Amino acid sequence: MxxxxxxxxxxxxxxxxxxxxxxxxxxxxxxxxxxxxxxxxxxxxxxxxxxxxxxxxxxxxxxxxxxxxxxxxxxxxxxxxxxxxxxxxxxxxxxxxxxxxxxxxxxxxxxxxxxxxxxxxxxxxxxxxxxxxxxxxxxxxxxxxxxxxxxxxxxxKLLADVGLVGLPNAGKSTLISSISAARPKIADYPFTTLSPILGMVEPPFGEPFAVADIPGLIEGAHEGIGLGISFLKHIERTGILVHLIDVSQIDPESPLTSFNLINNELSKYSQSLAQKMQIVVLNKMDLPDTQEKADAFQNALKDIQVLTLSAATGKGVKDLVKLLSSKLTKS
The missing domain is CATH 2.70.210.12 (GTP1/OBG domain)
Structure with missing residues (x-):
């Protein structure tokens, strides 16, 4: 449908x-x-x-x-x-x-x-x-x-507790399929997700919660470029944003480029959306030569907690689910 x-x-x-x-x-x-x-x-x-x-x-x-x-x-x-x-x-x-x-x-x-x-x-x-x-x-x-x-x-406007944001091909669809029963189309090219996906997550403790995945954002999204802008409204009701970043695409010389790009698009679309709690996640840590890039990113971001994981292998995914459950229970 x-x-x-x-x-x-x-x-x-x-x-x-x-x-x-x-x-x-x-x-x-x-x-x-x-x-x-x-x-x-x-x-x-x-x-x-x-x-x-x-x-x-x-x-x-x-x-x-x-x-x-x-x-x-x-x-x-x-x-x-x-x-x-x-x-x-x-x-x-x-x-x-x-x-x-x-x-x-x-x-x-x-x-x-x-x-x-x-x-x-x-x-x-x-x-x-x-x-x-x-x-x-x-x-x-x-x-x-x-x-x-x-x-x-x-x-x-979808009712979800958590919204996934990031550039196209950051691994959001893989992540939502690994933590919920949602089965979006997954492929190694941009804009695989063409519409919002809603998945229910059952953590080891706490209440189940809903996660929404929207098409990836690109520069100029707030002006209608790309697909994600028309679906940003579906994460306006969320309590937490998971900002997913493809660690393999990070430039150690300028590690915050994609992070800043997404936050800039969020703030130009809606200040309230940009001010939501964010959990920053570096994905695809299973790929070679990613630890150096992850270290460069964390050093540049300093005081903000950053999680590392591989949605493809599942390593670190349980830690993210536990953190989300804990944050939602307190909110």
């Missing part, structure tokens, strides 16, 4: 059913009173989280979603049935805005969230309702109220 994180849809709640104008007609009863029933209420449009959903793909082409209209009332005081609700299931982390005004209506983050986005029109009252001591035979009833139509913008 293709990953889709934005969609524009139109929703319409149901119209209320018309009230009935009717009079009792039975043998031997010449002047029966009013007995028109009420119309049924129109159905609501309801937004609900579905934990199994990870994308807005279902709404890429499904542009109009409608609840059912209420049924009209009938004689003998028979009320019309209420219209059936239209329930729209969305992945956790979906932000719903008014597409015409860009005003955010609701941010569906809680798994129990259920939100009535458009209430159905009220059913009209039948003429029985208008009978009084001064008007015993009302010959009018109410039409039902119309439903509400709204144009909505759906925007998905």
């Amino acid at each position: 293709k990953f889709v994180d934005e969609a524009i849809i139109t929703v319409k709640s149901g119209d209320g059913g018309r009230g009935c104008t009717s009079f009792r007609r039975e043998r031997y009863i010449e002047f029966g009173g009013p007995d028109g029933g009420d119309g049924g209420d129109g159905g609501h449009v309801i937004l609900k989280i579905d934990q199994s959903k990870r994308t807005l793909f279902d709404y890429r082409r499904q542009k109009l979603l409608k609840a059912k209209n209420g049924e009209s009332g009938q004689g003998k005081q028979k009320h019309g049935k209420n219209g059936k609700n239209c329930t729209i299931t969305l992945p956790p982390g979906t932000i719903v805005s008014n597409a015409d005004t860009n005003e955010i209506i609701v941010d569906l983050t809680d798994t129990e969230d259920e939100y009535i986005i458009a209430r159905g029109g009220m059913g009209g009252r039948g003429n029985k309702r208008f009978a009084s001591s001064t008007n015993r035979a009302p010959r009018y009833s109410q039409p039902g109220l119309p439903g509400i139509e709204i144009h909505l913008k759906l925007e998905l």
Whole structure:
């Protein structure tokens, strides 16, 4: 299934059913009173989280979603049935805005969230309702109220505890596949990851946590160059960033080049994203001649803790998982 994180849809709640104008007609009863029933209420449009959903793909082409209209009332005081609700299931982390005004209506983050986005029109009252001591035979009833139509913008921001950032081919996909059940495509060339990947990690202690891997960032990403910029929003909700660096690509003469490049792109995209807690990880330590480069990087960064590991062989990966679990438990 293709990953889709934005969609524009139109929703319409149901119209209320018309009230009935009717009079009792039975043998031997010449002047029966009013007995028109009420119309049924129109159905609501309801937004609900579905934990199994990870994308807005279902709404890429499904542009109009409608609840059912209420049924009209009938004689003998028979009320019309209420219209059936239209329930729209969305992945956790979906932000719903008014597409015409860009005003955010609701941010569906809680798994129990259920939100009535458009209430159905009220059913009209039948003429029985208008009978009084001064008007015993009302010959009018109410039409039902119309439903509400709204144009909505759906925007998905994945809910993850940890976000992986780094240059293309830093080994993020290999890392997420080694610490979780996620199985992204892995290859030795840039931009293997074309959409965000979400994986659940079960540490040896503490609660399970979610890790999001996004396409690698390159210089100029904040201006739309490359792929990662369009997916940075998926790590805006994370508590911790794991900054993964391919140690084999470090220049000992200028060891912080890639580190600074990524942080520069993060800060230009969002200051709040740049200020998140970062765990710096040097990956691919299984390759030859990497220790000297790792030492040069650590000496240049000085007071910041740096982990070294090999996602391919698994060496050092457990230490990273334990550290993440500890940080998340304290936060």
